Amino acid sequence: MIPFLSLKDINQSRSTEIMHAIEKVVASGWYLQGEYTKQFEENYSNYIGVDHTIGVANGLDALRLILRAYLEMGFMDEGDEIIVPANTYIASVLAITENRLIPVFVEPDPATFQIDASKIDQVISAKTKAIMIVHLYGRCAYNEQIGDLIKKYNLKLIEDNAQAHGCYYKNQRTGSIGDAAGHSFYPGKNLGALGDAGAVTTNDPKLAKLISTIANYGSSVKYVCDYKGLNSRLDEIQAAILDVKLKYLDVEIAARKVVAKRYMSEIKNYKIFIPELTEWNSHVFHLFPVLVENRDELQQYMTANDIQTLIHYPIPPHKQKCYVEYGNYTFPITERIHAQELSIPMSPILKEDEISKIIEVLNKW
Numbered sequence: 001m002i003p004f005l006s007l008k009d010i011n012q013s014r015s016t017e018i019m020h021a022i023e024k025v026v027a028s029g030w031y032l033q034g035e036y037t038k039q040f041e042e043n044y045s046n047y048i049g050v051d052h053t054i055g056v057a058n059g060l061d062a063l064r065l066i067l068r069a070y071l072e073m074g075f076m077d078e079g080d081e082i083i084v085p086a087n088t089y090i091a092s093v094l095a096i097t098e099n100r101l102i103p104v105f106v107e108p109d110p111a112t113f114q115i116d117a118s119k120i121d122q123v124i125s126a127k128t129k130a131i132m133i134v135h136l137y138g139r140c141a142y143n144e145q146i147g148d149l150i151k152k153y154n155l156k157l158i159e160d161n162a163q164a165h166g167c168y169y170k171n172q173r174t175g176s177i178g179d180a181a182g183h184s185f186y187p188g189k190n191l192g193a194l195g196d197a198g199a200v201t202t203n204d205p206k207l208a209k210l211i212s213t214i215a216n217y218g219s220s221v222k223y224v225c226d227y228k229g230l231n232s233r234l235d236e237i238q239a240a241i242l243d244v245k246l247k248y249l250d251v252e253i254a255a256r257k258v259v260a261k262r263y264m265s266e267i268k269n270y271k272i273f274i275p276e277l278t279e280w281n282s283h284v285f286h287l288f289p290v291l292v293e294n295r296d297e298l299q300q301y302m303t304a305n306d307i308q309t310l311i312h313y314p315i316p317p318h319k320q321k322c323y324v325e326y327g328n329y330t331f332p333i334t335e336r337i338h339a340q341e342l343s344i345p346m347s348p349i350l351k352e353d354e355i356s357k358i359i360e361v362l363n364k365w
Contacts, residue, residue: 002306002307002350002357004309004345004346005188005347007187007188010192010348011194014244014248017244018244021240021244022237024240025236026237028236031236031237032233032235032236033233036236036237036243037234037236037239039239040055040234040239040242040243041053041055043243043246044199044242045201047249048181048201049176050175050176050202051205052201052202052203052205053199053200054199054200054211054215055199055234056198056199056211056215056233057197057198057232057233058184058196058232059160059182059183059186059198061215061232062181062182062183062199062200063091063092063160064230065182065200065214065215065230066095066158066182066207067130067158069207069210069211071099071101072210072214073210075129075156076101076129079100079101079127080101080128080129081102081103081125081128081129082101082102082128082130082131082132082158083106083120083128083130083131084103084104084105084132085106085115085334086105086106086107086108086316086317086318086331086334087107087108087136087334087337088160089162090317090320091160091162091184092134093317102127103326104123105331105334106120106123107331107332107333108333110333110336110337112275112276113136113275113289113337114139114140115134115141118145120149124153128153128155129155129156130155130157130158131146131155131156131158132158132160133146133157133159133160133178134160134162134163135160135161135163135164135167136163137287137289137312138164138167138190138284138286139164139275139283140164140167140168140169140283142159142169142174142177143169156178156180157178158179158180158182159174159175159177159178159181160182161181162182162183162184162186162189162198163286163287164190164284165183165189165249165284166190166250166253166284167281167282167283167284168281175201176201176203179202179204180201180202180204180211182199184197184198185198185242190252190253190256190286191245191246192245193238193241194238194241196238197235197239197242199234213226213229214227215229215230215233216229216233217231218230251348252348253284256284256346257280257283259288259350259355260283262359263359264277266363268363269362269363271365272290272291272292272298272362273290273292273340285346287343289342289343290342290343291340291342292340295341295342299311299342301361302344302362305361307344307345307358308345309344310342310343311341311342312341316331319335319338
């Protein structure tokens with residue numbers, strides 16, 4: 001079976017350095033908010049191109065904390081609206097609703113699966129305070145039209161960069177474009193920890209300080225709590241592991257692009273839709289999604305041919321049981337994507353013969 005993504009094999013290639021990093025943390029006797037977290041935060045800031053990185057427990061917390069901080073700063077009030085793509089992983093929406101803010105969904109561009117900037121202006125109201133763009137599947141969602149709307153309406157731009165570490169918009173990394181960005185280092189991500197981990201990046205020192213405080217029980221001085229905070233901290237072992245893997249991120253992205261270029265040039269089955277791409281720096285191929293009308297049939301066929309595939313994601317947020325209040329909303333482009341999307345294997349360690357087999361099987365279907 002060709003695996004969708006073999007984390008064991010990916011991490012095995014860095015195992016000596018990873019184990020050495022873990023041993024150093026264990027020997028230090030300091031496991032939270034220590035030197036290894038500070039080192040990773042500094043290195044990740046330099047990599048992304050921002051002034052501040054705050055390590056947190058996971059990607060959802062990163063987004064939650066950004067919005068919570070803006071509420072505490074008075075830029076937002078409960079009941080304000082945050083524009084968000086309709087086709088996203090549910091974490092983007094959970095971060096909004098958990099802060100008692102209102103998600104306003106916008107359909108994607110069917111050619112790219114990213115938020116359709118031409119439709120955003122139609123839903124901006126007096127209560128709109130931010131646009132949350134999601135660099136879904138590892139592809140940059142930002143464009144100049146979104147930047148113009150941010151300036152025109154004095155909105156915050158929040159990036160959900162959970163799937164796009166290392167991606168570019170022109171000469172700027174995603175995660176450094178907006179006012180703040182949330183990052184996930186879930187093990188399956190391009191930059192993955194060996195457990196849950198996340199971060200916030202920003203150039204705003206006040207926002208960075210506030211997020212760091214709220215994430216530490218609302219305390220900047222031990223046992224003195226100025227906010228009703230959270231416990232959301234990046235631990236030293238995960239920070240040390242991430243610092244090792246960060247050094248190889250661009251090399252692994254380049255390897256993913258080799259796979260993607262073969263897929264895009266050699267998959268010739270007219271029943272399979274592949275999103276358009278002209279700017280290769282704008283995609284880091286966390287996933288390689290295709291659309292097919294008989295998605296389940298294709299997935300079964302791939303399994304029968306010893307190729308593992310996954311679905312990202314079978315149910316859009318507005319159709320989830322937990323969001324029954326949005327159940328009557330209709331977003332046909334989003335719903336078609338979620339009904340037809342299939343992710344084929346994408347990994348920096350896929351072998352040439354494995355890539356060839358995947359392409360051959362897809363073309364025969």
